[in-house]
Amino acid sequence: MRDDIExxxxxxxHASVVERVVISVAALxxxxxxxxxxxxxxxxFASCRAGLDLAxxxxxxxxxxxxxxxxxxSLGHPLGGDWTPMNYSLATTLRxxxxxxxxxxxxxxxxxxxxxxxxxQGQLIVGGMLTAVTVLFAAxxxxxxxxxxxxxxxxxxLAGAVGGGFYGAIPGALKAxxxxxxxxxxxxxxxxxIGVTSxxxxxxxxxxxxANPQTRPVPExxxxxxxxxxxxxxxxxxxxxxxxxxxxxxxxxxxxxxxxSFGYELRTSGTQPEAAAYGGVDEKRMTVASMTLSGALGGVxxxxxxxxxxxxxxxxxxxxxxxxxxxxxxAGNNPLGVGFAALLFGILSSGANSINTxxxxxxxxxxxxxxxxxxxxxxxxxxxxIGRRYVDVGDPAPVRADGGEADD
Amino acid sequence: xxxDIDRRTVLGILGAxxxxxxxxxxxxxxxxxxxxxxITASPSTHTAMLRLAVPIALAALGGIxxxxxxxxxxxxxxxxxxxxxxxxxxxxxLGSGExxxxxxxxxxxxxVGVLASTLFALIFAIVCIDFKADQIIAGLAVWLIxxxxxxFASRIVFDSxxxxxxxxxxxxxxxxxxxxxxxxxxxxxxxxxxxxxxxxTAVGWYLLNRTAFGRWVVASGENPKALDTAGVxxxxxxxxxxxxxxxxxxxxxxGFALGQLGTFAGGGETAIGGRGFIAIxxxxxxxYHPIGALGGSFLFAGLEAxxxxxxxxxxxxxxxxxxxxPYVTVIVVLVFVGKTRLPEAAGEAYDSDED
Numbered sequence: 106m107r108d109d110i111e112x113x114x115x116x117x118x119h120a121s122v123v124e125r126v127v128i129s130v131a132a133l134x135x136x137x138x139x140x141x142x143x144x145x146x147x148x149x150f151a152s153c154r155a156g157l158d159l160a161x162x163x164x165x166x167x168x169x170x171x172x173x174x175x176x177x178x179s180l181g182h183p184l185g186g187d188w189t190p191m192n193y194s195l196a197t198t199l200r201x202x203x204x205x206x207x208x209x210x211x212x213x214x215x216x217x218x219x220x221x222x223x224x225x226q227g228q229l230i231v232g233g234m235l236t237a238v239t240v241l242f243a244a245x246x247x248x249x250x251x252x253x254x255x256x257x258x259x260x261x262x263l264a265g266a267v268g269g270g271f272y273g274a275i276p277g278a279l280k281a282x283x284x285x286x287x288x289x290x291x292x293x294x295x296x297x298x299i300g301v302t303s304x305x306x307x308x309x310x311x312x313x314x315x316a317n318p319q320t321r322p323v324p325e326x327x328x329x330x331x332x333x334x335x336x337x338x339x340x341x342x343x344x345x346x347x348x349x350x351x352x353x354x355x356x357x358x359x360x361x362x363x364x365x366s367f368g369y370e371l372r373t374s375g376t377q378p379e380a381a382a383y384g385g386v387d388e389k390r391m392t393v394a395s396m397t398l399s400g401a402l403g404g405v406x407x408x409x410x411x412x413x414x415x416x417x418x419x420x421x422x423x424x425x426x427x428x429x430x431x432x433x434x435x436a437g438n439n440p441l442g443v444g445f446a447a448l449l450f451g452i453l454s455s456g457a458n459s460i461n462t463x464x465x466x467x468x469x470x471x472x473x474x475x476x477x478x479x480x481x482x483x484x485x486x487x488x489x490x491i492g493r494r495y496v497d498v499g500d501p502a503p504v505r506a507d508g509g510e511a512d513d
Numbered sequence: 514x515x516x517d518i519d520r521r522t523v524l525g526i527l528g529a530x531x532x533x534x535x536x537x538x539x540x541x542x543x544x545x546x547x548x549x550x551x552i553t554a555s556p557s558t559h560t561a562m563l564r565l566a567v568p569i570a571l572a573a574l575g576g577i578x579x580x581x582x583x584x585x586x587x588x589x590x591x592x593x594x595x596x597x598x599x600x601x602x603x604x605x606x607l608g609s610g611e612x613x614x615x616x617x618x619x620x621x622x623x624x625v626g627v628l629a630s631t632l633f634a635l636i637f638a639i640v641c642i643d644f645k646a647d648q649i650i651a652g653l654a655v656w657l658i659x660x661x662x663x664x665f666a667s668r669i670v671f672d673s674x675x676x677x678x679x680x681x682x683x684x685x686x687x688x689x690x691x692x693x694x695x696x697x698x699x700x701x702x703x704x705x706x707x708x709x710x711x712x713x714t715a716v717g718w719y720l721l722n723r724t725a726f727g728r729w730v731v732a733s734g735e736n737p738k739a740l741d742t743a744g745v746x747x748x749x750x751x752x753x754x755x756x757x758x759x760x761x762x763x764x765x766x767x768g769f770a771l772g773q774l775g776t777f778a779g780g781g782e783t784a785i786g787g788r789g790f791i792a793i794x795x796x797x798x799x800x801y802h803p804i805g806a807l808g809g810s811f812l813f814a815g816l817e818a819x820x821x822x823x824x825x826x827x828x829x830x831x832x833x834x835x836x837x838x839p840y841v842t843v844i845v846v847l848v849f850v851g852k853t854r855l856p857e858a859a860g861e862a863y864d865s866d867e868d
Contacts, residue, residue, distance in 0.1 A: 147665070221649055293840035294840070294844075296837060297837045299837075334832075427657065470661070475661075479654040480646075485649050
């Protein structure tokens with residue numbers, strides 16, 4: 106029996122794909138555990154009428170209840186009575202999932218090429234703004250109704266991809282031709298994106314009818330349409346069509362990376378740059394190309410954020426790009442894994458609302474949880490050390506920022 | 514591809530432009546150049562600049578030690594947030610304006626703030642050095658955790674992401690010296706965190722350039738194998754450098770919170786608002802030189818002070834665009850000005866092959 110378990114553990118730890126899944130799941134549980142302890146302890150500092158009295162202090166928060174609300178509340182409480190699949194909480198979860206698939210893919214593509222794109226947030230901001238501005242401009246030349254939707258939505262998404270792709274190409278070119286570290290330049294470009302878009306907004310594109318810093322809304326027919334009969338209601342800001350497109354794009358990126366020569370060259374320049382160079386890959390052009398592709402995916406995230414969630418671009422952009430980093434890291438930078446990781450982070454993001462309404466625990470807990478998940482996924486060695494207490498494991502090979510294997 | 518421009522050439526061009534501006538401002542005092550000049554020369558801009566420089570200069574100093582030792586600390590922003598927030602909340606808990614054991618509660622809050630940042634840096638060090646985590650990812654995690662933790666704790670205590678106000682440090686005036694014309698008021702009649710910033714920069718420069726520890730830090734980042742061969746434990750050097758970065762960033766965050774803000778807004782980007790990232794920009798701009806980083810922080814904080822003064826006078830300023838200047842500067846410096854080079858072994862875990 107013990108031999109069987111040892112053999113199983115041994116195989117688990119040695120197989121690289123399985124190993125990454127195990128590490129991701131272990132990191133998730135470790136983060137939930139630490140988060141639970143944090144919730145419980147901080148309950149001792151909160152004031153409430155009824156709580157758990159322990160050692161002279163009153164602990165107000167129940168971690169089990171918090172996680173119950175987080176995971177089941179985000180699906181609209183499927184265990185309770187009168188549950189319908191088309192509820193608002195589930196729509197929020199799936200909307201976040203859709204946006205995070207794009208953002209996660211953006212980070213994953215760069216990672217696989219050996220580049221750490223922290224700039225997805227900036228690419229999303231720029232792409233989203235270009236989407237709103239382009240659609241507003243094009244709407245005056247395009248008829249309304251179905252034709253308008255069929256023309257304006259693709260134009261908007263394309264504009265987002267172009268804007269994000271251009272903004273991603275900048276750090277790519279700086280890396281390729283001036284050897285500027287992409288981690289630093291993308292962080293700086295995030296702040297530059299915020300400054301430039303805000304300036305453009307107040308200079309030209311501000312909605313005169315709104316007190317909020319935002320553009321004019323695009324016509325209703327330019328928003329992502331809902332599926333009739335089976336879809337969610339339009340007020341929920343989520344469309345199954347968008348989720349379908351995200352999943353299709355995810356499969357396309359997976360296929361691009363795994364089955365095409367471009368994908369092969371991209372992955373090789375990530376894991377073995379010297380081998381790629383000997384194989385005839387132009388390293389500089391590959392750097393620019395992969396950052397452009399990564400930026401374009403970030404821009405698409407921005408386009409869907411504008412066309413699905415709000416119908417206009419606003420200055421206060423949620424940190425989808427940073428969550429995209431978490432999604433990609435949790436997914437081991439695997440495009441198909443991004444789908445699952447995006448669903449998890451979609452649940453976290455929507456569950457924050459349920460925590461806020463159903464418990465006294467501050468919803469910012471969710472931000473701490475995503476930070477903890479990233480921290481634990483980043484240290485596979487920690488879990489290997491725990492694993493090594495039970496089985497003899499071979500050489501450790503830490504996950505690197507560039508998605509490659511460590512070279513010793 | 515791009516020819517490196519000498520730092521001296523850049524400084525020369527900047528100097529010439531400044532001279533041109535001063536002449537233009539003096540000749541046409543009603544023009545933009547003149548207004549800008551009078552504000553730039555006003556003492557209130559200078560005092561504001563020194564106070565705004567505190568978190569940037571001290572976090573940058575911390576970042577220099579960590580990165581020089583081979584551990585890139587992207588989490589500086591998180592360390593600033595943690596220290597600023599915990600300094601405020603502890604001062605509030607103890608009761609501001611009173612004192613315990615002859616020490617005002619502001620100083621107890623300050624001490625806890627520095628301690629909290631140091632503790633976070635220690636966790637970051639364990640994760641990066643012993644568990645060989647990717648430094649960039651772990652640094653981002655530190656930032657994200659701090660970004661969630663501050664409003665989380667604030668909501669529990671204050672029912673709002675913003676804390677209550679606890680008042681600020683009083684100015685410390687040194688008699689006689691503060692009477693020195695031109696700069697006496699600036700350097701010797703100022704809140705305590707400014708003295709701390711100037712002192713810490715001097716200590717940091719001395720430590721890095723004049724002591725054995727400083728040489729070990731540099732070697733640990735450039736050639737850890739050689740340092741190991743010379744019989745110095747790379748692991749210990751890196752631990753010390755990263756923890757030191759937590760101490761410096763903590764001084765900056767807690768000093769800024771208690772000396773300048775007096776309260777902490779935890780919503781959105783928090784009251785720190787990206788100053789930790791400006792700190793990274795600053796030390797890269799200064800090419801890891803502690804005193805250069807102090808100068809760089811004066812430059813970036815001066816821009817902020819200038820913009821605030823212009824707004825107070827009722828001028829329409831493209832605030833958002835001016836805020837991007839530090840970030841644009843660092844990209845320009847990285848691309849066009851040579852010699853800013855990350856340490857050879859930065860970002861890599863060191864394995865002594867002794868297991």
